[in-house]
Amino acid sequence: MSKLADNLNTILQRIKELSELNQTSVRLIAISKTKPVEDIIELYHAGQRYFGENYVDELEKKSNDNLILTQCSDIRWHFVGHLQSNKINRILTRVPNLDCIQTIDSIELADRLNNNLQKQSKTLNILIQINTSNEQQKSGIEQKDFLSLYEHIKLNCKQLICQGLMTIGSLDNVNTEDESDFQVLIQCRKELCDKYNLSINDIELSMGMSNDYERAIQVGSTIVRVGSLIFGVRH
Template sequence: MEHLNFISDNLADVNSKIDQALAAANIPNKKRPCLVAVSKTQPKEYVIQAYKCGQRHFGENYIQELNDKANDQEIITQCPEIKWHIIGHIQTNKINKLLASPNLSVIETIDSVKLAEAINEAIKRNDLIKGTIDVFVQVNTSNEEAKSGIDPEHLVELVEFITTKCDRLHFVGFMTIGAYGYDVSLGPNPDFLKLLEVRETFCKKANVDQTTIELSMGMSCDYEHAIHLGSTFVRVGTGIFGPRKAKV
């Protein structure tokens, strides 16, 4: 395996930029965002190296790849406190494979009552998972038909369903992917602004303190901008691991 010091350097750089972005952010009740290292298509050695450098939260887009890495004996042995996030679309026929992934910590892509109910019932049948799993509701902020995520108009009823009917799911906040390639020199990303609006509207209706609701938005190209606007979870892949590896 190639020299892996670049991962340590990149992680230090990303964490420094997170701290700088937070310091510059004009937002109330600042708290340091959680960095999710997106290891999609990257080899397990990269995950282990990042873990050795202090990284704990890792995100995968595909359930099969998450399951393979989470069950890898080297990762299990060398990364005992790893926390896996699924950040890609979830098909109901893959739920059991998802839940068979050790150290699954966060599901960021709940976008329907049907999916929430199916995952909740599957957790009840799963001996591997004790207690609850943290979940985000994914919001389609860009109105793109090809994108997953719930329409903001139906968001409140989904959150209410999760909080009242899904005893094994713990709702923590909202997530968006947003439109790709937005030029932040044009001003605040409208998808990020939409997620802020979604949170504000929800909190008013539910009489909830906004600071208790997490926001997962921002990736390698725009995580600093997302932090300026109030993101509390950022998903960074190429900024840590370099270009994605081609699947063989």
């Protein structure tokens, strides 16, 4: 077994152990930012289907690579970076197998996406990104405003399928045991479910990366975004 496949299986085994303890289903998004297409194909053949990218240019290039198109027919791409309005048309028309945009953080962005999808008679899975640490350098809607964004999407954006909530942990907490960002997202899910009479199981929580995915699962994450632990460090 290759090193990459070995890394993948180690992560999947750990996810399985933790999710069984929690009695939850957890999905792994392999974050392939800056990594070559060959690595993605290798992991695809090892069984991984969901991959995430941070930049539209890189996602467009990789998703259209001839080897990906011919060898990875049911690959599923998640966009996990900040989406600029001027790149909406590109991501929607030039990325085959786009499964989800995890970073919707404003009414304007939701409307533009929805209008573009409407013209194509398509729907798309999304998550609402919340800035749980209130860091100015980070994208995401403020906690106090996320319910109004959810309501706007629910009422006005019929092409968007809002599957849940997403956060990027505090940049200061990378190597600490601080779970405050996770707890904020969990509280947001509770508010959302209480207001709309939803089951907690119906709302995905995308939180946890290479440094903290285990703790994220332990407190309730259903999607983890792991890059360097699978692919190795980025240069």
